[in-house]
Amino acid sequence: MDRAVLTGFIVLSAIHMDIGTRAIIEDYIHGPMRKLALLFLNSFFTWSVCIVCVIAILRMMFQSVQA
Numbered sequence: 001m002d003r004a005v006l007t008g009f010i011v012l013s014a015i016h017m018d019i020g021t022r023a024i025i026e027d028y029i030h031g032p033m034r035k036l037a038l039l040f041l042n043s044f045f046t047w048s049v050c051i052v053c054v055i056a057i058l059r060m061m062f063q064s065v066q067a
Helices: 002-028 032-066
Strands: none
8 A cells, every 4th residue: 555655645745746847948948859869758757757657666566575
């Protein structure tokens, strides 16, 4: 149960980070191609960090079952 709560927290934090950084990029970046590139990189970075964290939680979960 603890890991489900932790995973939910990580996913919600990733959503929050993605939306917040997207708002900053949309407000302060004016070039359309630069804005598009930064929005893509923002989403890629946010969700790659989220996936790495969830994989780490799953690894810890399965390692504790084997022990």
